[in-house]
Amino acid sequence: MQFSVPCYACGKRLLVSEGAAGAHLQCECGWEVMVPDLLTLRQQAGLPSHEARPAELIAHLVNVGELPEGRACAGCGQDTDEVVETVAQCERLWSHDPGDTNVALAWLVHWALPLLVKESEERVFNRGLAVPVPLRLCKGCQGPLGPSVLLWAAGFLKLLCGISAVLVLFFVPWLGAGLLAVALLAWGTERAVRRRRQATARRLLRRVPLYDRLLEDYPNAVIVDPDEKLVLG
Ligand SMILES: [Zn+2]
Numbered sequence: 271m272q273f274s275v276p277c278y279a280c281g282k283r284l285l286v287s288e289g290a291a292g293a294h295l296q297c298e299c300g301w302e303v304m305v306p307d308l309l310t311l312r313q314q315a316g317l318p319s320h321e322a323r324p325a326e327l328i329a330h331l332v333n334v335g336e337l338p339e340g341r342a343c344a345g346c347g348q349d350t351d352e353v354v355e356t357v358a359q360c361e362r363l364w365s366h367d368p369g370d371t372n373v374a375l376a377w378l379v380h381w382a383l384p385l386l387v388k389e390s391e392e393r394v395f396n397r398g399l400a401v402p403v404p405l406r407l408c409k410g411c412q413g414p415l416g417p418s419v420l421l422w423a424a425g426f427l428k429l430l431c432g433i434s435a436v437l438v439l440f441f442v443p444w445l446g447a448g449l450l451a452v453a454l455l456a457w458g459t460e461r462a463v464r465r466r467r468q469a470t471a472r473r474l475l476r477r478v479p480l481y482d483r484l485l486e487d488y489p490n491a492v493i494v495d496p497d498e499k500l501v502l503g
């Protein structure tokens with residue numbers, strides 16, 4: 271679906287897709303054109319004002335090749351052909367996770383209170399929802415999120431010291447305790463680095479208006495890159 275948006279400087283009309291809603295585009299004349307939000311775009315085009323959910327809309331636009339939009343890197347704004355195929359794992363729209371519930375207890379509750387079953391099914395339906403959120407990111411901006419020696423070393427140290435600690439603990443307790451402390455430290459470092467990377471990835475994604483709305487819907491979404499150009503989650 272394409273909408274036409276006027277440039278107030280030169281009068282030219284720019285054709286934009288739904289994915290450009292809320293974005294700032296540059297007209298050929300150099301003027302910065304603000305694309306209205308999706309609701310306004312649809313109303314101006316005489317369409318029903320109901321909005322598709324961002325998750326569905328994004329999946330559709332990626333399918334037809336309209337995302338990622340434009341040519342600008344989400345990090346530095348320079349033109350780039352580089353795209354990272356990031357995915358938002360938006361599994362929990364509801365904050366309660368039924369996955370850990372004791373099976374017998376769940377069965378009992380469902381049997382005793384059939385009304386709860388529907389709610390539970392809805393939750394299950396939403397688990398595992400993964401939305402592709404391809405992002406334009408130049409090589410330079412990928413760097414800080416790419417593979418790193420620190421991350422690799424922390425992961426390696428965690429495993430090495432963790433396993434050694436278990437083997438040694440009963441024979442040489444002080445050495446076992448020391449190794450365990452190092453393993454914990456490495457684990458903490460790895461977690462901290464990954465958390466910071468998640469925050470950076472979200473900040474970059476939120477610069478795309480449609481992705482911003484997706485992350486509003488799913489504030490706990492975890493960003494991953496199956497291609498492993500970026501090391502995130
Ligand atoms: Zn213009």
Ligand SMILES: [Zn+2]
Binds near residue numbers: 343346348408409
């Ligand atoms: Zn960049």
